[in-house]
Amino acid sequence: MLALRSLELVKDHGIRPCLVAVADKGGVAIDARGLNIDRLLQVKGEKGTVATDRSYGKPGLSALELVENTSADIVVEVTPTNIKSGEPGLSNIMTALKSGKHVITTNKGPLALAFPALQELARYNRRLLRFSGTVGGGTPILDFAKKCLPGDRILSVRGILNGTTNYILSKMVKEHTSFEEALAEAQRLGYAEQDPSMDIDGLDTACKLVIIANWVMGLRVTLRDVKVDGIRGIALKAVKEATAKGCELKLLGTIDGALKVLPQLVSKSDPLCVDGVLNAVTYVSEYAGEETVIGRGAGGVETASAILRDLIEIKRSIHQGHSE
Numbered sequence: 001m002l003a004l005r006s007l008e009l010v011k012d013h014g015i016r017p018c019l020v021a022v023a024d025k026g027g028v029a030i031d032a033r034g035l036n037i038d039r040l041l042q043v044k045g046e047k048g049t050v051a052t053d054r055s056y057g058k059p060g061l062s063a064l065e066l067v068e069n070t071s072a073d074i075v076v077e078v079t080p081t082n083i084k085s086g087e088p089g090l091s092n093i094m095t096a097l098k099s100g101k102h103v104i105t106t107n108k109g110p111l112a113l114a115f116p117a118l119q120e121l122a123r124y125n126r127r128l129l130r131f132s133g134t135v136g137g138g139t140p141i142l143d144f145a146k147k148c149l150p151g152d153r154i155l156s157v158r159g160i161l162n163g164t165t166n167y168i169l170s171k172m173v174k175e176h177t178s179f180e181e182a183l184a185e186a187q188r189l190g191y192a193e194q195d196p197s198m199d200i201d202g203l204d205t206a207c208k209l210v211i212i213a214n215w216v217m218g219l220r221v222t223l224r225d226v227k228v229d230g231i232r233g234i235a236l237k238a239v240k241e242a243t244a245k246g247c248e249l250k251l252l253g254t255i256d257g258a259l260k261v262l263p264q265l266v267s268k269s270d271p272l273c274v275d276g277v278l279n280a281v282t283y284v285s286e287y288a289g290e291e292t293v294i295g296r297g298a299g300g301v302e303t304a305s306a307i308l309r310d311l312i313e314i315k316r317s318i319h320q321g322h323s324e
Contacts (some may be wrong), residue, residue: 027051
């Protein structure tokens with residue numbers, strides 16, 4: 001996306017990102033003068049790691065060493081989510097902030113486990129931590145609440161924050177399949193991992209709820225503060241009973257005094273009652289009332305667009321002299 005939109009980024013946003021280093025499981029490619037993105041993509045596709053680039057590859061260098069020692073202004077941290085320890089993302093983010101770099105991340109684990117501490121670390125070092133891709137992918141769920149409701153006060157939040165579970169429940173409604181059959185289909189289509197625990201046990205939704213609670217509502221909470229109950233083993237009978245009442249069973253994350261993730265009945269006339277892999281979040285504010293944001297919650301291109309959005313925001317914030 002950086003390569004495809006380079007001219008547009010300069011023209012519309014006055015930003016010319018220079019990619020100076022990339023780390024993957026095989027090592028690092030680094031050049032302080034700027035790496036050729038098309039060449040990197042070719043090397044990665046052919047060899048499996050950017051570290052095999054003959055001119056700029058460094059197979060023995062770790063990602064953490066790179067984060068600490070590179071002269072970059074911004075670190076984009078996109079390692080897989082780990083909700084047990086937050087690693088390696090937690091160390092990557094903390095090291096980047098301590099070494100004077102702004103951070104963009106799509107990694108929910110560190111934020112779910114240590115959001116208040118990471119925000120304090122960013123403020124202490126006068127650096128920005130942005131993460132719009134962690135909730136809603138390319139759909140600006142966080143930005144809507146943070147930027148579009150100034151002067152108002154958000155009282156509560158409820159939403160479908162996981163497309164995999166929504167796909168499973170929607171399929172059970174439409175095709176009267178069992179939970180196990182719907183899950184197998186979600187795995188076949190790539191919506192669910194081979195180990196679907198994060199999704200179906202409600203943990204992914206809980207992580208996103210923590211991020212919303214901290215960033216949007218100013219709460220100081222972590223994953224330990226969320227009551228979680230997923231959809232594992234939900235019976236087809238329960239889905240049919242909900243349909244008979246003019247509702248659908250959905251896995252909702254809610255913030256209304258407490259933070260909860262649990263299956264709930266949602267009226268078919270409710271804007272939250274979306275199908276398939278869509279996400280939907282309703283913010284209830286003091287003056288504007290209920291407003292719902294709907295969109296795709298995952299995907300490579302969608303998440304990349306969120307990273308780019310954060311990159312542009314950091315550039316604007318630096319230009320305006322903001323550091324938090």
